[in-house]
Amino acid sequence: MILTDRRRATSHTLPTICGSSMRSRALLLVLWRLIRRVGLYSKRSWSRLLWTILSSLRKIATHPQAAELFRFIFLGTIVETGRQVAAKVLQFAKDFFVVRAEFASGDFAYDWVVNYLENHRVWNESRSFKVVARNATTRPYPTSNLGKVDGHPDPLYEPATTQSPSLFRWKGYWMTITKTTAGMSHYDTRPEIGAGYGVLVLSVLTWDRSVLDDFVSEARSFYVNSQVLPRKQFNIKSEPSESLLTAHFRQGDISYDWMLEYLRSSDALKDIMELNVTTKQSDLGWGTGPKDAVRFMPAPESMQRLLFKSPRTGKSAWLQVVMTAGSPHWETSRLVGGSITITFHSSDREVMLDLIDAAKQKYTELGTSRVTVHLMDKYGSSWNSFTRSRRALSTLVLPTDVKEMLLADALEFLDSEKWYNMAGIPHRRGYLLYGAPGTGKSSTVHALAGELGLEIYFISLANPGVDDFSLARLISDTPSRWILLIEDIDCAFPSREDDDEDEDEKDEQRKRDRRGNRYQSNQLLPPKSAVTLSGLLNVLDSVSSEEGRLTFATTNHIKNLDPALIRAGRMDLKIKYSLATASQIEEVFKVFFSETDSTEVEQCASKFAAAVPPEMYSVAQIQGYLLNKKRDPLGAVEGVEEWLKEQEAERRALIESKRRWREEMARRRMEEEQQYQLEMQQQQRMEMPPLSNAGYEGGYVAEREDGREGESEDEDDGAGYETPNEE
Numbered sequence: 001m002i003l004t005d006r007r008r009a010t011s012h013t014l015p016t017i018c019g020s021s022m023r024s025r026a027l028l029l030v031l032w033r034l035i036r037r038v039g040l041y042s043k044r045s046w047s048r049l050l051w052t053i054l055s056s057l058r059k060i061a062t063h064p065q066a067a068e069l070f071r072f073i074f075l076g077t078i079v080e081t082g083r084q085v086a087a088k089v090l091q092f093a094k095d096f097f098v099v100r101a102e103f104a105s106g107d108f109a110y111d112w113v114v115n116y117l118e119n120h121r122v123w124n125e126s127r128s129f130k131v132v133a134r135n136a137t138t139r140p141y142p143t144s145n146l147g148k149v150d151g152h153p154d155p156l157y158e159p160a161t162t163q164s165p166s167l168f169r170w171k172g173y174w175m176t177i178t179k180t181t182a183g184m185s186h187y188d189t190r191p192e193i194g195a196g197y198g199v200l201v202l203s204v205l206t207w208d209r210s211v212l213d214d215f216v217s218e219a220r221s222f223y224v225n226s227q228v229l230p231r232k233q234f235n236i237k238s239e240p241s242e243s244l245l246t247a248h249f250r251q252g253d254i255s256y257d258w259m260l261e262y263l264r265s266s267d268a269l270k271d272i273m274e275l276n277v278t279t280k281q282s283d284l285g286w287g288t289g290p291k292d293a294v295r296f297m298p299a300p301e302s303m304q305r306l307l308f309k310s311p312r313t314g315k316s317a318w319l320q321v322v323m324t325a326g327s328p329h330w331e332t333s334r335l336v337g338g339s340i341t342i343t344f345h346s347s348d349r350e351v352m353l354d355l356i357d358a359a360k361q362k363y364t365e366l367g368t369s370r371v372t373v374h375l376m377d378k379y380g381s382s383w384n385s386f387t388r389s390r391r392a393l394s395t396l397v398l399p400t401d402v403k404e405m406l407l408a409d410a411l412e413f414l415d416s417e418k419w420y421n422m423a424g425i426p427h428r429r430g431y432l433l434y435g436a437p438g439t440g441k442s443s444t445v446h447a448l449a450g451e452l453g454l455e456i457y458f459i460s461l462a463n464p465g466v467d468d469f470s471l472a473r474l475i476s477d478t479p480s481r482w483i484l485l486i487e488d489i490d491c492a493f494p495s496r497e498d499d500d501e502d503e504d505e506k507d508e509q510r511k512r513d514r515r516g517n518r519y520q521s522n523q524l525l526p527p528k529s530a531v532t533l534s535g536l537l538n539v540l541d542s543v544s545s546e547e548g549r550l551t552f553a554t555t556n557h558i559k560n561l562d563p564a565l566i567r568a569g570r571m572d573l574k575i576k577y578s579l580a581t582a583s584q585i586e587e588v589f590k591v592f593f594s595e596t597d598s599t600e601v602e603q604c605a606s607k608f609a610a611a612v613p614p615e616m617y618s619v620a621q622i623q624g625y626l627l628n629k630k631r632d633p634l635g636a637v638e639g640v641e642e643w644l645k646e647q648e649a650e651r652r653a654l655i656e657s658k659r660r661w662r663e664e665m666a667r668r669r670m671e672e673e674q675q676y677q678l679e680m681q682q683q684q685r686m687e688m689p690p691l692s693n694a695g696y697e698g699g700y701v702a703e704r705e706d707g708r709e710g711e712s713e714d715e716d717d718g719a720g721y722e723t724p725n726e727e
């Protein structure tokens with residue numbers, strides 16, 4: 001009954017308390033029953049509950065095991081608090097009594113400290129190290145007595161890779177040093193991280209920070225004043241420091257040649273550890289001594305250290321040299337685009353200037369004088385520069401006065417800039433050098449450039465990458481007072497006189513499309529260059545480039561040139577280069593044997609000149625013959641008859657082969673023409689309407705007198721063909 005009553009009471013109170021969900025209703029019902037059973041709804045029952053809890057706690061506390069537990073908790077709290085306080089105090093003491101510095105490889109400070117530590121045998125004193133075999137003869141390792149004379153490397157001590165700190169004493173202070181090397185992370189994208197990255201942590205047990213400053217400054221001055229090459233630590237490509245002086249030398253600029261010669265000299269080579277050994281002739285020519293047959297160069301793409309001592313002030317500084325090798329130019333295969341970057345381990349500008357001076361002086365002592373030549377790259381987008389030996393104007397064998405006249409004219413032009421400005425005439429002058437190949441046209445330009453101290457900008461119109469636009473852009477990127485050299489200017493445009501013998505073969509090739517099919521006579525021939533005549537004229541007349549320009553154009557075929565190209569104002573002076581005259585032949589002979597007894601040479605020269613027919617051979621051809629007899633003037637005279645016979649035979653053979661070639665070409669042309677006509681006839685027949693429909697009303701194909709098929713009358717414009725019937 002009681003149960004029933006309670007259920008009733010619950011059922012009518014619950015809906016006012018809870019929500020609608022069945023599950024929460026059931027939960028609340030259980031709770032409600034619990035409260036009612038314990039009687040928590042009354043004040044008396046609360047105090048009873050409290051009393052129960054307290055009495056239970058008292059029971060637990062008086063239990064012997066519980067008392068033990070409380071004691072442990074209490075003690076533990078005290079110990080942990082003490083430990084934390086001690087750690088805080090220790091950390092504070094460490095911060096206060098230990099000075100800590102970090103050095104990262106790639107920075108010079110790192111090198112100073114590492115160099116200092118290595119020279120003070122810190123790793124030898126360490127409890128953990130690795131032993132490596134290196135050549136230590138250049139380094140003062142007093143403990144190492146091995147390997148001094150037998151050419152084998154010495155054992156050296158290096159920090160162990162375990163990163164364990166080494167302890168050492170410096171001026172009464174204890175220091176610990178930790179060196180981490182060899183690639184902390186291979187995944188790091190920063191350039192200085194990866195294999196070879198190193199960090200050095202130096203801690204000094206002192207509260208005085210100036211101890212560390214003193215240490216670093218001692219390491220620095222030890223490094224700077226050291227006469228022993230510091231061992232290369234890490235080959236880091238990035239710039240080591242922005243605050244130090246760095247000088248860049250680019251190939252094509254004469255200062256690059258100075259520096260290259262200096263680096264090749266024995267002064268610098270003694271410090272350089274990675275060398276390129278070559279027996280290849282360099283731009284600068286062979287040396288005279290037997291040792292010069294092998295040339296040494298600092299290895300490109302490597303970082304080299306060398307000590308430079310200024311001859312003027314006696315100051316010295318370590319230099320870090322990084323060389324980049326150039327790549328071969330597409331047309332000439334000369335190396336272009338190389339560079340030398342020198343970082344001075346000093347911020348003293350005087351040292352840098354002294355180095356450049358010393359390099360220049362070394363270069364002058366060698367007696368090499370060079371001319372800078374800029375060649376366009378294969379895309380016609382930029383200039384690649386290099387230098388080549390200067391040629392003395394006196395070595396050119398030209399008809400009397402030509403050299404003198406050219407030089408005087410160019411000098412006068414360069415001197416009269418003001419006059420040009422006053423007269424409102426653009427300050428530029430054009431020279432056209434024309435004549436047979438090998439007569440000295442290009443050599444004249446190079447010799448003149450050396451004489452006038454001007455740079456040559458060489459453009460090749462046959463370069464597939466160059467067009468009007470790129471040519472104009474390239475020309476605008478030039479200095480004032482320069483030489484523009486356009487060789488074989490005729491090659492750029494289709495020749496208008498196809499009967500030229502030398503050009504026949506080239507033209508024949510050009511007259512074929514990519515698949516080898518011949519261009520028909522009614523089709524336009526492709527131009528030889530993407531540069532158009534008007535594009536070139538624009539460049540010659542342009543005011544965009546700096547003025548003071550001497551333009552030299554050379555050609556073997558002046559008759560192929562458009563008159564617009566060579567009119568006065570564009571080509572002011574036209575100089576003809578002929579095949580060698582008698583006096584030129586004699587002079588070439590004398591130049592060749594200038595080191596032999598003069599009376600003998602005089603006699604031989606006139607005999608030689610009398611034997612060689614004038615204006616038959618170029619100077620280049622005569623030089624070619626004399627090169628084989630360069631120490632034997634008498635032999636040169638005796639052998640000339642034989643050589644002339646050979647030349648004559650060669651000439652005849654050449655004429656004969658050209659004749660045969662022309663005949664063959666004419667035959668092929670005729671065959672092609674016939675084939676073409678035949679194909680056209682067949683094609684027209686195939687397009688012809690069926691014969692059954694032919695008739696007066698339907699139109700027809702008429703046979704023309706010349707054998708070609710006519711068109712139907714219906715499609716004609718009214719003039720019509722005469723029909724066979726009408727005929």
Ligand SMILES: Nc1ncnc2c1ncn2[C@@H]1O[C@H](COP(=O)(O)OP(=O)(O)OP(=O)(O)O)[C@@H](O)[C@H]1O
Pocket residue numbers: 395396397398435436437438439440441442443444554555556577619620623
């Ligand atoms: N008049 C000359 N005096 C001295 N050397 C010459 C002379 N002519 C030609 N040579 C020599 O012949 C070689 C070719 O000369 P160069 O290239 O100057 O001739 P070029 O007339 O420009 O020929 P091309 O028309 O084929 O370009 C060079 O090695 C040069 O030394």
